Amino acid sequence: MLAYTYVERGRFELLQKPKPVLQDARDAIVRVTLASICSSDLHIKHGSVPRAVPGITVGHEMVGVVEQVGSAVATVKPGDRVTVNVETFCGECFFCRRGWVNNCTDPNGGWALGCRIDGGQAEYVRVPFADQGLDKIPDTVSDRQALFVGDILATGYWAAQIAEIGPEDTVLILGAGPTGLCTLACVLLRAPRRVIVCDLDDSRLAFVRAHWPGVLTARPDHLREFVLAHSDHGGADAVLEVAGGQDTFRLAWQCARPNAVVTVVALYDAPQVLPLPEMYGKNLIFKTGGVDGCHCADTLALIRQGKLDTTPLITHTYPLRDIATAYDLFEHRRDGVIKVAVTME
Ligand SMILES: [Zn+2]
Ligand SMILES: [Zn+2]
Numbered sequence: 001m002l003a004y005t006y007v008e009r010g011r012f013e014l015l016q017k018p019k020p021v022l023q024d025a026r027d028a029i030v031r032v033t034l035a036s037i038c039s040s041d042l043h044i045k046h047g048s049v050p051r052a053v054p055g056i057t058v059g060h061e062m063v064g065v066v067e068q069v070g071s072a073v074a075t076v077k078p079g080d081r082v083t084v085n086v087e088t089f090c091g092e093c094f095f096c097r098r099g100w101v102n103n104c105t106d107p108n109g110g111w112a113l114g115c116r117i118d119g120g121q122a123e124y125v126r127v128p129f130a131d132q133g134l135d136k137i138p139d140t141v142s143d144r145q146a147l148f149v150g151d152i153l154a155t156g157y158w159a160a161q162i163a164e165i166g167p168e169d170t171v172l173i174l175g176a177g178p179t180g181l182c183t184l185a186c187v188l189l190r191a192p193r194r195v196i197v198c199d200l201d202d203s204r205l206a207f208v209r210a211h212w213p214g215v216l217t218a219r220p221d222h223l224r225e226f227v228l229a230h231s232d233h234g235g236a237d238a239v240l241e242v243a244g245g246q247d248t249f250r251l252a253w254q255c256a257r258p259n260a261v262v263t264v265v266a267l268y269d270a271p272q273v274l275p276l277p278e279m280y281g282k283n284l285i286f287k288t289g290g291v292d293g294c295h296c297a298d299t300l301a302l303i304r305q306g307k308l309d310t311t312p313l314i315t316h317t318y319p320l321r322d323i324a325t326a327y328d329l330f331e332h333r334r335d336g337v338i339k340v341a342v343t344m345e
Helices: 039-045 152-162 178-188 202-211 223-229 248-254 296-304 320-331
Strands: 002-008 011-016 028-036 062-069 081-084 124-127 134-136 170-174 194-198 216-218 236-241 256-264 285-288 314-319 339-343
Touching: 002 320, 011 320, 028 081, 039 320, 062 124, 134 296, 152 178, 152 256, 152 296, 170 178, 170 248, 178 194, 178 202, 194 223, 202 216, 216 223, 223 248, 236 248, 248 256, 314 320, 320 339
Parallel strands: 170 194, 170 236, 194 216, 236 256, 256 285, 314 339
Antiparallel strands: 002 011, 028 062, 028 124, 028 339, 062 081, 081 134
8 A cells, every 4th residue: 555654864755565454453454534634744754753653654633434343342333434533542441531631651651643553545544442442433524624623623522622711801812723623613612701812923914804704813023912903801712822823832821811721722832931020920820731532522523503614624635646746735835725634546
């Protein structure tokens, strides 16, 4: 089968590999029907994910059809259409039992697919702990509707969930990239009074206004003044930092009102400064990533009910054989790309 492979730092190649086989009674083999490219794939390509193993198939955001299951798999069977969770988790350890699946203590737990083990930019993928890692897609939900459920939508859903958003709130989201937009869609489910989205990229702000007309948009320069003018208590009641830029952590806490919850979803390239003397008396509450991706059944239900729709984020579609071109477009943000879907034809 064809598999897009991390050959070495700076180099991915589409290679022929053997089809994966079951290695454990809790594994499933999934025939991938639609995959996508995530910025974390680019981090692997650029060598900034030290635990990524050269030779592995990349890709951790995909949907497919169960082809085969191990003897201990109970929740899915061959023929089921499924989303694949970016996180591998056992479902049984101290952290998993509390829903903190990102901290699963199993040696194979965490972000394994497309990083430490073969992922899904390929025709088939082996999914460990299939009872936890796969969720059935309702019949009326398409692959394109379900594509982001296991990764960026899981992140946005989790972030909106922990941000403690109330109906009177002004919510500030920093970053209108794919994860920022999924976060926006999930924040809107909570119907706060106002939502402000900030990004450096005017085309992304225009995208927000086109798809979510009730949302306010702002650039980072003078953001604090903008937030003060569009909030009721001297700043945003909840801030979700999904940008991970050089200055965005500082912006996040500066734009928050006293006693606000600041949720940090972003992954930074460099350490960030927490200037406690400057923020003394603001009594902020910080919550930090990464995602506990165990609510996929909930997001699939919301998609089925028509309450959540991330299909506008799929701006481009390429077949697997042209995935290098798709990466190039995504990496260089050409042609207004938000997300690329990869088909297996
Ligand atoms: Zn990702
Ligand atoms: Zn666990």
